[in-house]
Amino acid sequence: MLTRREVVKGFAAGVGATLMGPYISKGAGKMRIGFIPLTDCGSVVMAKELGLYKKYGVDVEVTKEASWPNVRDKLLNGELTAAHTLFSLPLSVYTGVGGPKGKVIPIVMVINFNGQAITLANKFKGKVGFRDIKNVKQAVQEIIAKEGECTFAMTFPGGTHDIWLRYWLGACGINPNKDVRVIPNPPPQMVANMKVGRMDGFCVGEPWNAVAVREGVGFSHLATQDVWKHHPEKVLAFNNEFFEKNREEVKAITKAVLEAARWCDDMKNRKELAKVLSQAKYVNAPADALEARLLGIYDLGVGKHTYKDDYMLYYKNGEVPFPKKSYGIFFLAQFRRWEMVKEQINYKAVVDTIIKQDFYVSVAKEMNIPIPKDDMKPLTGFIDGVVFDPNDPEGSIKKYAVREV
Template sequence: MKTIKKQKTRIFKTAMLTLFAVLASTFTAITAQNDPVRLGFIPLTDCSPIVMAKELGLFKKYGVEVVVTKESSWANVRDKILTGELDGAHCLYSMPFSVYTGVGGKAGSEMMIAMMLNINGQAITLSNDFCGKVSFKQMNKVTPVVAAKLKAEKEVTFAMTFPGGTHDLWLRNWMSIAGLNQKAVKIITIPPPQMVANMKVGNMDGYCVGEPWGGVAVKQGVGFTQIASQDIWKDHPEKALVVNKEFSSKRREDLKKVMKAIMEACIWLDNPVNRKKAAAIIGRAPYVNTSADVIESRLMGDYNLGCNQGVQVYAKDYMLFHKGGMVNYPRKSYAIWAMAQYVRFGYLKEAPNYKAIADKLILQDLYEEVAMSMKVKVPNDDMKPFSLTMDKTVFDPSNPAAYLKVVKR
């Protein structure tokens, strides 16, 4: 009898423990679904899709609560996405590939790309020390001017925002096109909002970053625009909605709602009538915290270049957020291009498994599901060869090795 009672007691305890575990798991799942989605951003004009989705009430429209937070640096964004402190963020599109390959983080760390946020709208700014010596898009003058400064001062420093990030890649492509030996100069990492202040005190001779920090340097008289990123590669990929891996799988429905809200904000932003309103909001202290007029002018494609160079008007290749669906589609070919640059510029000694990494980190199926539900056209140009505007070398994403054999380092 005692043996039977003990068995019944053990069975009862096991059943209760199982019940408690199921209840705890259910409670955790319900709580997680009710938690607000946490999205970060860096103070840049191209954080607009996330900020405007919040300001226009689009997250609420699609039934998801979102908390938007300003972050201090791309490294901070990386760490918070990986730990889950952020569910996602406005992010350099190439950052997940930089981190995964070990260029900009711990190799093998997975950050997922849900959709693209914008194209174009970055710039290379040179200090006024170069004013009158090299002008807008005058690439053949860059190397001799830098060489002269190196001879006089022994060091020339350029800044970008994250190793292997887009600003790093535009800077290095610019140097390659200009014929500038990248080993001859120092390249440092500075968070975007700190670029102008660092140039003011002479910490760098030039930098590559997103707007409005190119325009702000001009307005404050500390530098001038030598080239815009769309001059290097018209309609290049720039920022993406990058999310935590666990969030993308466990809260897939919430992520879809977030993507729909951001997609609608991107469509809204591409209407020129709305850009003045967007600039006024983005310029506020909780967001970019700078003059709305600088944000607005470059959002509209009107670039005061500084250094008495006048105004450059970009009519069709300024910062765009949707372009009939062409912008938001996360292409694997662009991921492969970015990783090929890591090999090209010596970040990686050997070629990574390009396609496998792109397949792993890009949530292309999810994007297509969201796009179709919103009747947004999905482009059919992924994995097709393309070339940069200024560098005419053709890049075939199915054969990066052939590209690396002919492209300039």
């Protein structure tokens, strides 16, 4: 008689879904995995389309969600088993920035690097160009002088888009707490809201930056990989009670998404990925807008640019999915930098609670996925040249002071 663990290991080695499927599904029934309509939901969606959840013995429904607060609430109350979500959303919730303080939403793996962007309204054209951060402050001041304020949108307080937007503003010499207005807005609604003048710029995931260019309402000022090359972006996170009580099912879901991530990272598959995601039940956007930026080819609205090695990545030989605690410490330090969290943070305790690195490592070993050995090394590749040391987050925050106004 095989043990439960042996069944899981045997299937991973190729024993077959007929053995494992009924065994695991019996315990938890149908599981719901939420996603927001963004290009980087690709591995969660393709795990369904390619039959990988079924292969690993779990009955999964993927559900399109309306906003990140919606995802947060459903992860907390158990309506969702798991979700494609912002890396910093669970940290934002736990620290009380964007949710009920102390509530745990465990992160088991990273879904992608790169691939978001900052779109500016057409009023910035001629004043600010691609990657041209030195002229942003003056352009913003001119808008404020003329219109009374300058407004930028992101998708969730303390979320990744909020952090990239604030990091960019800080590098431009603009304090997002004092100099401009920052508002939340759901990703699929960004373009429509810019059309009616609700914001002067926004930070969001693709394909909505490409769609803004396509519809003539703005231009891509830079991609977030220009803010921080190979930055972590979305994660696979779980309802905490489900994570604690159903480890084999969590493992099966994680394996399915990891296998899909490898498929998504093969450039030969990106045309098909764009076509699948373009469907109304998923992202509901033109396939060519999705495909171009998946291939690193950006029509900026102010020229063109091709990203050679830092377009959206889903796997990168195991580098992408590994959930580094240093990433979590970086986001927590940004909460402190921008006074979202005013009290001292026990950085290690928070990341140890939220980021389930040991769990990920156990899954990766079963799948023979390489495990990076560089966690907690200094983080580099930022637009302002700052080197962030996760071993000294408070000291690293002080490096930013001279750049703020």
